Amino acid sequence: MNIYTVPLHANHPTTYKQSVNKTSHSFNEHLQQAIEGTKQLKISKHANERLNERQISISAEQWQHIxxxxxxxxxxxxxxxxxxxxxxxxxxxxxxxxxxTAMNRMEAKEQIFTNIDGTIVL
Incomplete structure (x- = not known):
């Protein structure tokens, strides 16, 4: 019976390319953009029709404030x-x-609002 010893391999530190950081940086950028996108308000089809019908225009600054x-x-x-x-x-x-939904202030004076649980006055 012959027993052979296996030679020990020296532990050499493995070097990895730095491309991993580029990928994670890119991922972080995409994640941040996705988060930013979820912060913005969307306008439903119904609300968009009401805004157009009633000729209500809201500036980008006002949307940000809202x-x-x-x-x-x-x-x-x-x-x-x-x-x-x-x-x-x-x-x-x-x-x-x-x-x-959206309405102009003249319509709002005549309405009773239901299914709301808070009011924001700008």
Whole structure:
């Protein structure tokens, strides 16, 4: 019976290419963009039709302000706020981040709002 000894291999540190960092950096960028995208409010087809029919225009700055206020309301537990602006009233689903409907202020004066649990006055 012959027994052979296996030669020991020296432990050499393995070097990896730095491409891993590029990939993770790229992934982080994509993740950040995805997160940013989920922060923006979406407009439902119904709300978009109402905005167009009623000729309600909301600037990018106003949308950002609305988004910030919806975020604050959501942190306080509000799920479906009514947003009152100078020219319009919007009902927003905070969880889905979607504008459900829109009306001008003249219509808003005549309406009774249901299925809301908070109000944001801008």
């Amino acid at each position: 988004t910030n206020k919806v975020d604050m309301a959501q942190q306080k537990g509000v799920k479906q706020p009514l947003v009152l602006m100078d020219q319009a009233a919007l009902i927003i689903n905070a969880k889905n981040r979607t504008v459900i």
